[in-house]
Amino acid sequence: MKYFVITIFLVFIVLSIHVIPTFADDIAKNANTSYKAAAKYFAKGQYKEAITLYDKILKDYPNHSTVLKMKGVAQSNLGQHQKSMSDFYKIYQKNQKDITAMLGLGVGFGNYGEYVEAKKYFDQAYSTYPNNTVAKNYKEYADKVIKKYPYKPTEKPKNWSEKPTQTVFESYTSKVATKVTKDKRYIEYPNPSFDVIKKFLRDYERWNFEQQIKTGSSGFPDPKITLENGTYVLNYKIFVNAQPPGLPLDHVSTLNQSTKFWQDQIFTTPNGNAIIKFSHADSKSDANIWVTWTVRKLGEGVLGHAHIGKGVVEVALGDYNCDGSFQLYDVASVEKIMRHELGHAIGLGHSNNTQSIMYPSMSPNYAYCLLS
Known part of the structure; x- marks a missing residue:
């Protein structure tokens, strides 16, 4: 099986920056x-x-x-x-x-x-x-x-x-x-956004899996598949990267909510129903999935990265699109990105259904930007 990097893209919403006000006279x-x-x-x-x-x-x-x-x-x-x-x-x-x-x-x-x-x-x-x-x-x-x-x-x-x-x-x-x-x-x-980006940039390699994203996921172990009461269970172990201390928003909860979402789903396969189970891995070598939150620029309009089936999940915590300075997303947006990227990590591709969590684009909301 080949493993690809899948991204979720930003929908550029019309903010106050780009709205032209009405000037109604000769000048x-x-x-x-x-x-x-x-x-x-x-x-x-x-x-x-x-x-x-x-x-x-x-x-x-x-x-x-x-x-x-x-x-x-x-x-x-x-x-x-x-x-x-x-x-x-x-x-x-x-x-x-x-x-x-x-x-x-x-x-x-x-x-x-x-x-x-x-x-x-x-x-x-x-x-x-x-x-x-x-x-x-x-x-x-x-x-x-x-x-x-x-x-x-x-x-x-x-x-x-x-x-x-x-x-x-x-x-x-x-x-x-x-x-x-x-x-x-x-x-x-x-507004803690600027302090957050400084914390991440002080130890760039520790908080980012950029090199692993480029290397690919072939070195990651495959998830263990078991059969329980006639249902296939894909057992994924997740290594959760640390975050800088003192961050203002609870981003770890976005992973907990996302894993719960996918564990509640029942998938239909040619061989029968399948479900997902996640457990925590203490080391990277034991994990099928590595998860991290990042503030680095993932690409123009890119909100997250993930390998398909196993590998790295990267979720952006903010961007520069609200007011030209780095602004944190709100927790709900980070959770939505996490849920989407985790979907790729368990093997799902993009959906054409605009209501699906696997739709390839979204408009994040900001936590502190005055122009939100």
Whole structure:
């Protein structure tokens, strides 16, 4: 039998980066041209170039929410938190139900270690959009860090009100930035995506099976086949690669849920019914399947790799397609990728049925990206 590497591909969903806003007047043509050019820079993570073009548009459309939103995200990704919060607050003043503005403000305050203020916006986002995974993750972050890192919040300006003006808000964020620098406050950042990729890249070979994917699966032992009560049982031993310590999301559970899914299936073969049983292997040499999670680029639009029938399973934890920077997928997306790739590892090919877990493409959701 030959063993092939099978991949699952990303469906490129239309994100805010690529949506052209409406500019309806005689200077709209130039604005649209600038926005399209900015989107290309943004998608590549070239935020400074994108911001230059957003500023050009904002000279003619100073309160355009979409442009302010994109500029705010770009500034946030550059670490320009005061500037990003200023733009998010302009949006928030116009629409207090704009989820990107709420989350952007929460992320900004979180990046300064002002956890109580961050929690205010995260709580509002979650209460307004209780089914939004990104809002849920940020709310959980705020609940955790407030207990973990007690601190003295920055005092509000004397002219602070329930709905402060833009000028008063900006004076407060300036005060926050100054105090954080002075206090040398330890900060746990709201979006852990960048820290995750750094952890994986510190010991690249340990967390990745890139070489084994290229080598092929011929050296892996075949699964043991037994007959139990008239049903064939394919017994697979799985070696689960370690992950860097302190990852923010529970990715190991995605494997547990995926193995359970396949063990619950009954397969029809010419010789009778068959089922799958998985067990844990302590060493690679005993395993029919090696499983790992990775942040390396698996290829353009590729979410995972797997050999057919036995061998290596690689599952991506995130990509650069949401906002030009590395962003983690949510747990549900990682589980879906894992389930698909594990299906290949037990011998299944792709399906033409769009509802099947073995359909060759999917659109992942993100755990922390403001543009999700």
